[in-house]
Amino acid sequence: MSKPRYYFIGDGDKANLDFPSLRFDYLRCPYRFEAIFEHGVWRVRGAIEDNAMHLPEGSQCLHYGQQLFEGMKVQTGADGKLYAFRPRENARRISDGARYLHGPEIPEELFLRGIEEVTLANKPYIPPYGSGAALYVRPFYLGIGDNVGVKPASSYIFRIFVTPVGPYFIGGFGPEQGKAFRVSEYDRAAPMGTGHVKAGGNYACSFHPGAEAKGSGYAEALYLDPVEHKYIEEIGAANFLALKGDTLLTPKSGSILPSITRRSIMELGEKVFKWKVEERKIALIELDEIDAAACCGTAAVITWIKEIAGADKKWSFPFDKRWQQLYDKLTGIQTATEDDPLGWRYEIK
Ligand SMILES: Cc1ncc(COP(=O)(O)O)c(C=O)c1O
Structure with missing residues (x-):
């Protein structure tokens, strides 16, 4: 890609931020x-400065939730280069969502170009290698227009903002950093609903269960399947993983978000570590037989689970060194301290 039009005097210098102390919060980047x-074509406005948006009041995204988003990270590698992680998978997932919400797909070329342009335009805000922070990239998609009826929009905005962030769960990763989760009595997604796409509405209905879990001292809510309340679905904004004997397990369900981190971890388990891996239903009661548990996602990376609290039973799990192996390999690929056997790094230059 050619050099962006946007630059800072002293290009390459870092913004005056305390990168290692960042939390998972929004910081307005330039x-x-x-x-x-509009009219069947995507018109690229490129990098713009205004972080506020001016939308028609009848817009479908405001009334009927015709909205999608993505979440990814750009990190500075040990070699000083900038890397996104499997961004084509995010491009595919947002377009899967767009088809489901009856809007236009986002061409992969537009998605990748947007990620590259917004990253390079905000270069001083990209956390340095070793700071423990990353540039969080938030692409989103809104149905807009002068409308009042319940129907898909004819115009759309695709926007991407970035913000430097620290760890999602305070404390980062390590044997002392296990988190506790509470089984929710509520559902985040309907069976045959929108759970498998990253639509904002799925998150609105997670606020109440999330607040209840946090209010009683847990890191997040763990959801069960919305039909029988018997099988584990996912946790807040992270998918679930378990180790049972020599097998790495993850739930199979049509109502969880297909996590790119999870898919990557399952592939690492199978192809790099040569473990047995299985994607299948995992009953809550099967936690009795599970040796270790974790959750994963762009924000959560891999977070191991020390406790799951059900309505009338609690399960405790130890730290398992296989979580460390997966964490080291995954973050090593992302930051170029490890080789990249499956071709997942995407250099932004
Ligand atoms: C509900 C939910 N599940 C799982 C994930 C993890 O997905 P990914 O690994 O693609 O970030 C996320 C975050 O995007 C999420 O919001």
Whole structure:
């Protein structure tokens, strides 16, 4: 890609931020990327400065939740280069969602170009290698227009903002950093609903269960399947993983978000570590037989679980060194301290 039009005097210098102390919070960066879909074509506005948006009041995204988002990270590698992680998978997932919400897909080329442009335009805000922080990249998609009926929009905004972030669960990763989760009596997604796409509405209905879990001292809510309340689905904004004997397990369900981190971990388990891996239903009661548990996602990376509290039973789990192996390999691929056998790093230059 050619050099962006946006630059800082002293280009390459870092913004005056305490990168190692960052939390998972929004910090307004100078530029965001935007494209508008109108009359059947995407018009690229490129990197713009205004972080506020001016939307028609009848917009479908405001009334009927015609909205999607993605979450990914750009990290500075040990070699000083900038890397995204499997961004084509995010491009595919947002377009899967767009088809489901009856809007236009986002061409992969537009998605990748947006990620590259917004990253380079905000270069001083990209945390340095070794700071423990990353540039969080938030692409999102809104149905807009002068409308009042319940129907898909004819115009769309695709925007990407970035913000430097620290760890999602305070404390980062390590044998002392296990988290406790509470089984929720509520559902985050309906069977045959929108749980498998990253639509904002799925998150609105997680606020109440999340607040209840946090209010009683847990890191997040763990959801069960919405049909029988018997099988484990996922945790807040992270998928679930378990180790049972020599097998790495993850739930199979049509109502969880297909996590790119999870898919990567399952592939690492199978192809790099040569473990047995299985994607299948995992009953809550099967926790009796499970040796170790964790959750994973772009924000959570791999977070091991020390406790799961059900309505009338608690399960405790030890730290398992296989979580460390997976964490080291995954983050090593992301930051170029490990080789990249499956071709997942995407250099931004
Ligand atoms: C509900 C939910 N599950 C799982 C994940 C993890 O997905 P990924 O690994 O693609 O970030 C996320 C985060 O995007 C999420 O919001």
